[in-house]
Amino acid sequence: MARPPDDSGVVGSLVVVGQELRRRNASTVAVDLLYLFTIAFLATLALRGFWPAAIAALPLASFLYFAWHASRPFFVANVGAIVFAVVATEWNLLPL
Numbered sequence: 001m002a003r004p005p006d007d008s009g010v011v012g013s014l015v016v017v018g019q020e021l022r023r024r025n026a027s028t029v030a031v032d033l034l035y036l037f038t039i040a041f042l043a044t045l046a047l048r049g050f051w052p053a054a055i056a057a058l059p060l061a062s063f064l065y066f067a068w069h070a071s072r073p074f075f076v077a078n079v080g081a082i083v084f085a086v087v088a089t090e091w092n093l094l095p096l
Helices: 009-024 024-044 050-070 074-090
Strands: none
Touching: 009 074, 024 050, 024 074, 050 074
16 A cells, blocks of 8 residues: 655655745745844854844844744744854855
8 A cells, every 4th residue: 555645854845835935925925035134144143252142142042933933944944044144154255
């Protein structure tokens, strides 16, 4: 007997993200992109020293907490934005 396809993997998550983007209108997608930009900015700010990291810690924690409770793909997108911003900053690709 054939098993049904497993939708809990990466492909299943990408399908869910595509379906969510199709159901949303342009303004909600713009807000999500602004949210990701803000979290990436806070991540680069946290790399600038102790006090900038202290200033960025509470908003970063709040944004990640919200993303964790919103959906798994949104949380993964936020963590990805943080990783991308940190790597790009360390490689001197971002002007901050």
